[in-house]
Amino acid sequence: MVSQGLTYALMVQGSPYSQQASHSALRFAEALPAQGHRVAAVFFYHDGVYNAASMMTPPRDEPHLLERWRALYQTQQCELLVCVASAVRRGLLDEGEARRHGHSHPTLEAPFEMTGLGQLMQAALHHDRLITFAP
Structure with missing residues (x-):
């Protein structure tokens, strides 16, 4: 087997x-x-939402974490979930939230998606392991 x-x-x-x-x-x-094994979902919470900032531009001699998250999405077909409450209070807005709050440009783009804590609970229930990476 x-x-x-x-x-x-x-x-x-x-x-x-x-x-x-x-x-x-x-x-x-x-x-x-x-x-x-594979990662099926990544939930960005609190200051972790900054990992999804679409305008992130690190110096050339530092790892480009945004591009690595995007590559992870491509290679493992994982969900990249961003807590909407954490993101909005930190100025990270997808197209819908930007429009809703009167801003002309989103600062969060696909493959990242805004979602709520319910998605975190679903991920915990539907996958074999949930691991937290915190400061």
Whole structure:
């Protein structure tokens, strides 16, 4: 009998360039396929929502975390879920929220999607493991 790998949900609470949580979550997620597993959902919460900032432009000698999250989405077909309450209070808006609040430009784009805490609960219930990466 062939054993099927585990599916993981991750919760990232740390901002991308000031704490280790984002780097650790990415390295963990990128390493899963080599072990026969995959990440199915990443939920960005509190300052972790900054990982989805569409205008993030790090210096060339630093890892481009936004591009790595996008690559993870492509390679593992995982959901990149951003807590709407955390994002809006930090100025991260998708097209709908930008329009709703009278702003002309979104600061959060696909493949990231705004969602609520219910999606985090669904991820915890539907995947084999939920791991939190916090500062």
